[in-house]
Each structure stands twice: as structure tokens, then as C-alpha cells.
Amino acid sequence: GAVVSQHPSWVICKSGTSVKIECRSLDFQATTMFWYRQFPKQSLMLMATSNEGSKATYEQGVEKDKFLINHASLTLSTLTVTSAHPEDSSFYICSARRPLGGANTEAFFGQGTRLTVV
Amino acid sequence: AQKVTQAQTEISVVEKEDVTLDCVYETRDTTYYLFWYKQPPSGELVFLIRRNSFDEQNEISGRYSWNFQKSTSSFNFTITASQVVDSAVYFCALSEARSSSASKIIFGSGTRLSIRP
Numbered sequence: 001g002a003v004v005s006q007h008p009s010w011v012i013c014k015s016g017t018s019v020k021i022e023c024r025s026l027d028f029q030a031t032t033m034f035w036y037r038q039f040p041k042q043s044l045m046l047m048a049t050s051n052e053g054s055k056a057t058y059e060q061g062v063e064k065d066k067f068l069i070n071h072a073s074l075t076l077s078t079l080t081v082t083s084a085h086p087e088d089s090s091f092y093i094c095s096a097r098r099p100l101g102g103a104n105t106e107a108f109f110g111q112g113t114r115l116t117v118v
Numbered sequence: 119a120q121k122v123t124q125a126q127t128e129i130s131v132v133e134k135e136d137v138t139l140d141c142v143y144e145t146r147d148t149t150y151y152l153f154w155y156k157q158p159p160s161g162e163l164v165f166l167i168r169r170n171s172f173d174e175q176n177e178i179s180g181r182y183s184w185n186f187q188k189s190t191s192s193f194n195f196t197i198t199a200s201q202v203v204d205s206a207v208y209f210c211a212l213s214e215a216r217s218s219s220a221s222k223i224i225f226g227s228g229t230r231l232s233i234r235p
Contacts, residue, residue, distance in 0.1 A: 045225075112162060
């Protein structure tokens with residue numbers, strides 16, 4: 001079964017509204033989660049690193065005021081797309097790495113959220 | 119800086135042919151992980167393999183095999199006797215191995231593989 005769960009799987013919203021996407025680690029604690037964005041026929045681009053209990057780290061060119069990230073617990077990170085516009089329409093994917101012991105981890109990805117802004 | 123290059127944007131072969139997807143990476147880290155993921159039209163990423171930089175042994179899993187060449191910074195993926203169900207976008211990816219739970223994964227641009235019946 002899924003180890004990282006993302007919700008919703010798809011959402012349609014009106015331009016100017018805000019949309020919240022949730023990412024949960026189901027059977028492990030994730031102090032760090034990652035948010036990616038994928039435009040059609042393109043690669044996954046890392047947007048930000050979500051850190052539990054502290055501010056997220058954003059990649060260059062990603063507006064932190066537009067893409068609000070909250071990581072209030074060890075199993076939940078949320079991405080809020082504020083004042084969404086059609087150009088924000090994309091596939092958003094979260095990821096978390098589960099420790100396996102020592103320096104080894106296993107990376108898990110959510111199912112993705114397809115956002116369409118109309 | 120880390121970088122992953124997948125020079126092949128699209129590949130189309132006839133079913134039962136063998137096909138190799140190329141991946142070249144750049145990193146200053148001495149310890150790192152390499153990955154391959156499959157992304158079918160549904161969008162969900164399917165994990166295929168993770169390889170530690172210390173382990174240069176090639177790996178075979180059924181019809182899939184991987185060739186890791188540290189000397190050329192390549193991690194190529196071969197599908198033998200391809201099937202229509204193999205049609206998808208395949209991503210090669212890289213992450214550092216230190217502080218692993220906080221290590222971000224960097225993806226290549228992907229190769230769209232189409233297997234024709």
C-alpha cells in the first residue's frame with residue numbers, strides 16, 4: 001500500500017482562489033518532505049524542501065509567498081497555492097524519505113495532485 | 119552542483135526489441151544514490167532501482183538491467199524483449215547520501231518510451 005499519501009489527487013479551482021494539497025507519511029515520521037512540480041511532458045522540478053517545525057527551503061525561482069508550505073507535524077506537510085492562476089496548473093508531487101538504518105533511506109512519492117486553474 | 123542528463127527525449131521501438139535508456143550524471147559528492155523511476159500515464163512514479171555509488175555491480179531484474187559506470191558517470195537502463203506495457207516516461211535521478219533523510223532527489227528530463235505492437 002501507499003507509504004506516502006497525497007490528497008487530493010486532482011482539483012479544479014477558479015483563478016484567484018487558493019488550493020491546499022496535503023502530503024502524509026503513513027507509517028514513518030518524516031522530518032523532511034519535498035515538493036515537486038511537473039508541467040506536461042516535462043521533468044519533475046523540485047520546488048521546496050519542507051522541514052518539520054521550521055521554515056521551508058525554496059529552490060531558486062520559486063515564490064515562497066505564492067507556494068506556502070507548512071510542516072506542522074512529523075507526518076504531514078501541506079502546500080498551499082495562493083491566488084492561483086492558469087499558469088499554476090500543473091502536477092504537484094510530494095516525497096519523503098524513510099530511514100532504513102545508518103545512512104540508508106528509501107524515497108517514497110505521493111500519487112500526485114493534478115491542479116487545473118480555470 | 120548536481121545534474122542528471124537524459125539525452126534521449128523520445129524512443130520508439132517495436133515490441134520484443136531491446137532498448138537502452140541513457141543517463142549521465144554530475145555530482146561533486148563522493149557518496150550518492152542513483153535511481154530509475156517509471157511514470158505511466160497515470161502520473162504516479164514507480165520505483166525501479168536505487169544504486170549506491172559504492173556499488174558498481176550491474177544489476178538484472180527480470181527483463182530490466184542496469185549498467186553503472188562510475189568512470190563515465192553513467193547509469194544506463196536496458197529493457198530486454200520490450201513489451202507494450204513498458205511504454206511510459208522513465209526518469210533517472212540522483213541524490214546525495216549524506217544526511218539522507220534530508221537529501222533531495224534531482225531528476226533528469228526523462229525519456230518517453232513507446233513500444234509499438
